[in-house]
Structure formats: C-alpha cells, structure tokens
Amino acid sequence: MSKLSLAYIFHQQQLLVDQNFNLPEVESLASDLYFHAGDQVIARDLLADEDIPAGLQLVAIRQLLTVWTIQQFEQASRAIQLLEWRRNHKFCSHCGHATEAHVNEHAMVCPACRYRQYPRVQPCVITLITRGNDEILLAKNAKNKSNMYGLIAGFVEVGETLEEAVRRETFEEVGLKLKNIQYLASQPWPFPSNLMIAFRAEYAGGEIQLQEEEISDAQFFKFDQLPEIPFKGSIAYAMIKHVIDGHPVADDTREWL
Known part of the structure; x- marks a missing residue:
C-alpha cells in the first residue's frame, strides 16, 4: 500500500479541509505537484466531476487566515500559486510548443527550444x-x-x-x-x-x-x-x-x- 501524502486540494480559491481545518491525506497521483522532491506534501486541483469526500469541506483561503498560523497560510499560498503557474504555462512563450514539468525544480521546460519558465510573484x-x-x-x-x-x-x-x-x-x-x-x-x-x-x-x-x-x-x-x-x-x-x-x-x- 502506497504511503499517503498531505494534500492541498483546491477548487479555485477554496481549499479542501476537515471540520477542524486540517488537510486530508490522500494517495498521490502522477499529475500531483510536489513541493520538494521526495517529500509527502502535494498539491492538486479538485476535478470538476470529483465529489467532495465525506468529512471534508471546501473553505475559502481568506477564511483560513483567521484560524491558521502564518506558516500554514504561507504553505497554502505557495501551493495555490504553484498550481496557478503550472496551469498558465502549459505552452512555451517563445515557440508555442507544449511544455513539460522539470523533475527537480519548479520550472516548465520546452522540449523544443529548451526555454524554461519559472514561477513569478x-x-x-x-x-x-x-x-x-x-x-x-x-x-x-x-x-x-x-x-x-x-x-x-x-x-x-x-x-x-x-x-x-x-x-x-x-x-x-x-x-x-x-x-x-x-x-x-x-x-x-x-x-x-x-x-x-x-x-x-x-x-x-x-x-x-x-x-x-x-x-x-x-x-x-x-x-x-x-x-x-x-x-x-x-x-x-x-x-x-x-x-x-x-x-x-x-x-x-x-x-x-
């Protein structure tokens, strides 16, 4: 049985948490975004046809600010921004070719011209x-x-x-x-x-x-x-x-x- 990962699962500006505002643990998917290579913390989007699991709820990120610590909010902030960046950089801004996620760093790489696109704030x-x-x-x-x-x-x-x-x-x-x-x-x-x-x-x-x-x-x-x-x-x-x-x-x- 695969080890479960702590998951930041978003639907737009809402995050999936339990009744105590804790994150769920789920099995990882190949498409998940990892914060660091080898860790057990992932981020993903909730699919349009995906049901909300029993015991979990979608809560607006702004609402979590009032109950989470700075560190918790900053981690969630990092997760949602990385997902947004990945969604918006599926194609190379130089040549238009489809990009691929780099294995060891947060970069979308163009296999055609090798141009790399990194997250920006x-x-x-x-x-x-x-x-x-x-x-x-x-x-x-x-x-x-x-x-x-x-x-x-x-x-x-x-x-x-x-x-x-x-x-x-x-x-x-x-x-x-x-x-x-x-x-x-x-x-x-x-x-x-x-x-x-x-x-x-x-x-x-x-x-x-x-x-x-x-x-x-x-x-x-x-x-x-x-x-x-x-x-x-x-x-x-x-x-x-x-x-x-x-x-x-x-x-x-x-x-x-």
Missing part, C-alpha cells in the same frame, strides 16, 4: 500612513460594496524602488505626500500571486484628492474612532494594530497579532 506595496500621534489614513476601495476601510496599496512598477512605489501609489490614489517611509513586514497574498510588502510612513503634506476609479472615500481617523477595518490574519489588520497598540506586526513565532 507580483510585488505590491501596502502603506500605513499616520498624521500626528493619533490619526491614521484609511481608504475605501471603490469596488468594495461593504463599509470596510483599508490601507493604500498597489503594484510596484518596472524600474522603481519599493519606496518610490509607496510615494507614487499614495499620491495617485489620495494626493498626499509622505515622509519617513519605513519597512514593516511582508506577506504572500495568493490572489492571484502577490507579495504584499508593508511600509509605515508619515503624512508630509497635501489635501486628500481621490482617484475615484480606485478609491471612493479616504479620511484620517482618530485611533479611538476607527471604521470597519480588514479582518484578522491579513497584513493590513496587523499593521493597523501595530500602530494602535504599539506591537510588532508579527511576534517571534511569526503569528500575526
């Missing part, structure tokens, strides 16, 4: 902006139908530093200038394949002017008068609590606070 900056000792800038995404306010965030552009991205995104979205930009932490964010890089900065000048296609509202809020903020487990929540409570974004065991 998209760097995003997310910035917590304070004014004085008791105010924080929070913004509401124009596409968000809830009343939740979050932080200014956006993709890093080609040729710019992370600090330049922080300044540019803030000025573009709310028209403000910053000073004292400081790195805080980072978090893999598999929606679809981002790396959130967190910064703290201070208000330096300007009046709030909204980029209306991106931001529907932005205000400086007093620490004791915050609106609805992102859920626990997200780096945005940890950043806000870091400023309000004076704690590090993550503790020594890498648990989000």
Whole structure:
C-alpha cells in the first residue's frame, strides 16, 4: 500500500479541509505537484466531476487566515500559486510548443527550444500612513460594496524602488505626500500571486484628492474612532494594530497579532 501524502486540494480559491481545518491525506497521483522532491506534501486541483469526500469541506483561503498560523497560510499560498503557474504555462512563450514539468525544480521546460519558465510573484506595496500621534489614513476601495476601510496599496512598477512605489501609489490614489517611509513586514497574498510588502510612513503634506476609479472615500481617523477595518490574519489588520497598540506586526513565532 502506497504511503499517503498531505494534500492541498483546491477548487479555485477554496481549499479542501476537515471540520477542524486540517488537510486530508490522500494517495498521490502522477499529475500531483510536489513541493520538494521526495517529500509527502502535494498539491492538486479538485476535478470538476470529483465529489467532495465525506468529512471534508471546501473553505475559502481568506477564511483560513483567521484560524491558521502564518506558516500554514504561507504553505497554502505557495501551493495555490504553484498550481496557478503550472496551469498558465502549459505552452512555451517563445515557440508555442507544449511544455513539460522539470523533475527537480519548479520550472516548465520546452522540449523544443529548451526555454524554461519559472514561477513569478507580483510585488505590491501596502502603506500605513499616520498624521500626528493619533490619526491614521484609511481608504475605501471603490469596488468594495461593504463599509470596510483599508490601507493604500498597489503594484510596484518596472524600474522603481519599493519606496518610490509607496510615494507614487499614495499620491495617485489620495494626493498626499509622505515622509519617513519605513519597512514593516511582508506577506504572500495568493490572489492571484502577490507579495504584499508593508511600509509605515508619515503624512508630509497635501489635501486628500481621490482617484475615484480606485478609491471612493479616504479620511484620517482618530485611533479611538476607527471604521470597519480588514479582518484578522491579513497584513493590513496587523499593521493597523501595530500602530494602535504599539506591537510588532508579527511576534517571534511569526503569528500575526
């Protein structure tokens, strides 16, 4: 009897877990994605005609953030991003030939021209902006139908530093200038394949002017008068609590606070 493998089995942005949010153990398939050669941890997609086994359920990845440790979420994030990468690179971007998975590393190799395609992450900056000792800038995404306010965030552009991205995104979205930009932490964010890089900065000048296609509202809020903020487990929540409570974004065991 073959040894069972711990399995990350996904259906889009949902993961198959038991009632205690633990991963199932299953027999490996030839098509499974292995994290490392020889290990017993695999990832795969749930097939369209495949039934959900008894005792298991599909749970949104975002929901697992509130009950899993950082390490557990990062492993799941790695799994879903590798599966997404493999699905999107079945053909060579140079010559169009069908690719093959490399045996010893995460690479899709073209047998015709030998070009290799490796997984890529998209760097995003997310910035917590304070004014004085008791105010924080929070913004509401124009596409968000809830009343939740979050932080200014956006993709890093080609040729710019992370600090330049922080300044540019803030000025573009709310028209403000910053000073004292400081790195805080980072978090893999598999929606679809981002790396959130967190910064703290201070208000330096300007009046709030909204980029209306991106931001529907932005205000400086007093620490004791915050609106609805992102859920626990997200780096945005940890950043806000870091400023309000004076704690590090993550503790020594890498648990989000």
